[in-house]
Amino acid sequence: MAMILVVDDEPLQRDILTRILSDAGYEAHAADSGEEALEMARAMNPDVILTDLKMKRINGIELMERLKSENGFSMPAIIIMTAFGSVSSAVEAMKKGAFDYISKPLEKEMVLLTVKRAVNMVDILKKNRELQSVLYNKFGIEGIVGGSRWVKDVINLVKKVNDSPVTVLVLGESGTGKELVARAIHYSGTRSTKPFTAINCASIPESLLESELFGYEPGAFTGAGARRTGLFEASNGGTVFLDEIGDLPPSIQSKILRVLQEKELRRLGGRETIKVDVKIIAATNKDLEKEIKNGRFREDLYYRLRIVTIELPPLRERKEDIPALVGYFLEKYNKEFGRRIKRVNESVLRAFADYHWPGNVRQLEAVVERAVLICDTDTITPGDIKGELKSGKGGSGIDIEIPEEGIVLEELEQELLRKAMAKAGGVASRAAKLLGMSYKTFWYRWEKLSVQNPSPNKEEVP
Ligand SMILES: Nc1ncnc2c1ncn2[C@@H]1O[C@H](COP(=O)(O)OP(=O)(O)OP(=O)(O)O)[C@@H](O)[C@H]1O
Ligand SMILES: [Mg+2]
Structure with missing residues (x-):
């Protein structure tokens, strides 16, 4: 429920207004002077103040200015009530930041309408502020923490590219903050009020990825019922973050290139060319030049993407x-x-x-x-x-499930050896390397635990 503070030195006027507002469902309070209004406003933080202009000592405009100097942006909306015919003071009030004015004698409908508009505006401002602070805290440049030269360079680059339409390629190992940087570029730049859409190219099957990105027309393929807009279209004016771009199938690579070069696309099964304005930020932890050599990534797309490259070094x-x-x-x-x-x-x-x-x-x-x-x-x-900082250089990539209880170390070791051997394609020297053991030690453990036997009886293990 919105809170309204009525300020008037005439008791009758005050009472009528508070009653009208309470009847309309607002929480209405009254102050009989500018001084009292200041105190009440400080204590109660009303959404709207409906104040008479002419009052002894602190008048309506002064009240507004005092509040403004105390509150800055999170100010109540001020509606000034002026005597009939005093347009010039009403104009002055508006210039100094009043939300609106109403002239006396007051009409009930006019009062309610103006208050309602003011409440709506305050509501929107509040929501907007909350949203902004959530976005800023989480995704803005503020969210990129660290004082190293690297982090400073990254922040400088983000500031340079956030207002321009240029494509950005973010490179770095897993967990280095690629998505964080992409969001910071979007939310600190001119596109921040438009959508930011992240899509992981590696986790969606090729057929689906294409329709996700570009949308489709009815009947484009079996099962394509109604028309669907794709992510590029839905993100118009904003940013599309293409994560794991190294895994993008070749058929889609050329379509992305078209979005980049011509700023247009065609829905699946569609004839119409649709203009889109999206900033593309791509990320990968793959070596794209190697992918190009192996024929898995288009060179022309690569050159388009890497106009600005931000490299995030490992921690x-x-x-x-x-x-x-x-x-x-x-x-x-x-x-x-x-x-x-x-x-x-x-x-x-x-x-x-x-x-x-x-x-x-x-x-x-x-x-x-x-x-x-x-x-x-x-x-x-x-x-x-404890137990969080596992040793081993870079990790073997071999996962072992630890059972809840009754765990026997030998069993675990057996499993580890077997998995390493499988991962190494049966080449013992490679399996040994994966586990950081010498070839000799590996064979010794292997023989000792008779790993060849898929389910060795514990008793049989010496
Ligand atoms: N410089 C940083 N300051 C604060 N938080 C960071 C920083 N770098 C990374 N993080 C945090 O680390 C986590 C991983 O970051 P993010 O998801 O951006 O990594 P990524 O490079 O996209 O990883 P992946 O390749 O695995 O997707 C996030 O919670 C992110 O907020
Ligand atoms: Mg990521």
Whole structure:
């Protein structure tokens, strides 16, 4: 329910107005002077103030100016009531930022209509502010944390490209912040009020990807009922983030090229050419030049995409960013979980600095998140990150399921050896390398645990 503050030094006028507004469903309060109105406004934070212009000491316009100097942007909307015929003071009020004015004698309908418009505007402003702060906090340039030269370069580049239609290619290992950077470009630039659409080219089957991106006309293929607009069309004026572009099928590559060059597309099964204005940001952790050599990626598309390239180095190459990131995630998860953890102790920070972070910033974030959850003092200590920083250079990519209980180490080792062997295509020397063992040790363990036998009896293992 919107709150309205009525300010008038005439008791009768005040009473009539508050009654009209209460009857209309507003929470109405009254003040008999500018001074009282100031105090009440500070205490109650009304949505709209309906004030008489002529009052002793603080008049309507002064009231408005005082509030403005105190509140800045989150101001109530002010409606000024003026005597009939005093147009010049009404104009002055409007110039100084009043929402509107109504002249006396007041007409009930006019009052209600003006108040309603004011309430609607305040509502929209409020929602907009909330939205802006959500967007800004999460996705703006503010969200890119770190003081290393790398991060500074990235931020400078983001600022350079966010207002231009130029295509951007973001490169980096998994978890280095490619999507974060794409969002920062969009939400800090001129397109921020238009849609940002992210699509992962690797996770959608080719046939579906095409119709997702370009849309289709009825009957374009079996099952294509009504017309459907694609993501490019739906994101008109905004940004499309093509994640994992290295996995884009060749048939779609040429269509994307057309969107980039001609700024137009055709829906599947459609004849009509549709103009689209979208900024494309592409990301990949693949080596596109290698993909070109292998004939999997169009060279002309590559040159179009890489006009501006932003490279995000792995976290292990910019460890000086770790303290700032840890602080940022600490705050983030304190808020999220309602915790009050103040710091991370020295030896944890040292462990972080020594670690090679195969999962980059995403992994660091997950480690801090978990630590915030399980920490039961105000300082994160080594116990809170126990088992999180797995050793091994870069990770083997071999996943092993750990059973809930009754776990026998030999069984796990067997499985690990078997999986490594499978991954290495049966080449023992390669399997040994995957596990960071010498060839000799590998064979020794293999024989010892008689891995060849798919389900060896525990008793048989010496
Ligand atoms: N510099 C940074 N400051 C703050 N948060 C970051 C930073 N870099 C990455 N992150 C956070 O790390 C997580 C992973 O980032 P993001 O999803 O952008 O990575 P990515 O490069 O797209 O990874 P993938 O290739 O696996 O999709 C996100 O939660 C993101 O907010
Ligand atoms: Mg990503």
